[in-house]
Amino acid sequence: MSTRAAPKILVVDDDGINIKILQIQLEAQGYVVLTATSGGEALELIASTPPDLVLLDIQMPRMDGFEVCRQIRAEESTQFVPVVMVTALKDAADRIQSIQAGADDFISKPFDGHEIVARVGSLLRIKEYRDELEEHNARLQAELEMARQVQEILMPQNGIVDLAGFEIVSHSTPEIEVGGDFFDFWEIQPGRVGLFISDVMGHGVSAALVAVFMKTVVGEIRDLLGNDPGQLLTALNARFSNTISSQMFMFATAFYAVMDLSNASISCANAGHPHPFLIHRHRRTCEFLSQGIVGKGLGLLADSVYETANYDFDHCSRMLLYTDGAYEARNPEKEEFGVRRLEQAAVQQTEESGAALVSRLRDSIDKFRNGIPTDDDLTFVAVDVAEPENSTGSTN
Secondary structure (H helix, E strand, O other): OOOOOOOEEEEEOOOHHHHHHHHHHHHOOOOEEEEEOOHHHHHHHHHHOOOOEEEEEOOOOOOOHHHHHHHHHHOOOOOOOOEEEEEEOOOHHHHHHHHHHOOOEEEEEOOOHHHHHHHHHHHHHHHHHHHHHHHHHHHHHHHHHHHHHHHHHHOOOOEEEEEOOEEEEEEEEOOOOOOOEEEEEEEEEOOEEEEEEEEEOOOHHHHHHHHHHHHHHHHHHHHHHOOOHHHHHHHHHHHHHHHHHOOOOOOEEEEEEEEEOOOOEEEEEEEEOOOOEEEEOOOOEEEEOOOOOOEOOEOOOOOOOOOOEEEEOOOOEEEEEEOOOOOOOEOOOOOEOHHHHHHHHHOOOOOOOHHHHHHHHHHHHHHHHOOOOOOOOEEEEEEEEOOHHHOOOOOO
16 A cells, blocks of 8 residues: 555636636546636745645736746746646647646646546656656765765775885775775785786676676685785785676776885786886886786686786886776767877876876866766876875785
């Protein structure tokens, strides 16, 4: 049994006889009928007791039905309330002006009881469907907001962190409230840090849930395998394949690196992720980490094995990790921003801080898009050797 209250219908007419006829016919169908004899009275009643539908006479003194309808449509709280204009039979001019004012339907004088019941019932059903959709969307929005808060707790916050002798700048923007981009970093030991970034297939809640799974598994295995990027990704892929991909078609890209100050080295492995940049700031050059050793994405093959590559870096080097939302952004001509533009922007001003670099890259992508909405999550993580006075050795 439905718990919804009986629909409220507002009848607006300066003729008391017309009001009475409509009131009798509508109350016989179980509707609650409100009445007003002028446009001003109708607007006051609508503001205090919003109806589910308005039956509105066109010809009224001081304020006609057209103006009342326009004011109903102008208010956010009533813009979708069905309005049925009561007009003279075959008066085309009134009907055209009613449509322009925002009316949903018409009833002609003299009234036909069956027509009134049919038209009112049809519009009320449409309004009920819309109300249900709005309630569903409101619940979904609340759930998305809760998911966003959970994801914020699990992921490092956007900003700057001094960790194990490194300065790490991160920024992640999901396409909607939650997304499939995931990154994390942690101190393995003083002067040695682990950096992980991943991009889960798709967007929204499903991708975010898989990202939470990634966070959980990486947290479980990093203490055991964190010093060997290839082994860590191999173990993560096995878990991902057995738990996620075996049940549904989902995959993810991932990159894991270990930066070590003591021997100025980077060890890394790649599971289908875009190549991070190793920027040599003093030379204004850039090389692609893991080029030539990229394995398949997580979840594509359960028995994938990932190779570890090693690179040297100096105190002027910078590592930049990112997700494909950075270079797949499109402009109004449907042209991609591209990896080449990203690389050129990354080495354009090498004397700037990591935070300035991330901010400038985001601005460059926004300017390139020129108002075209993004259709992917976007994440940047820039890693520099910290200045000695800023190196605190704190943990994440």
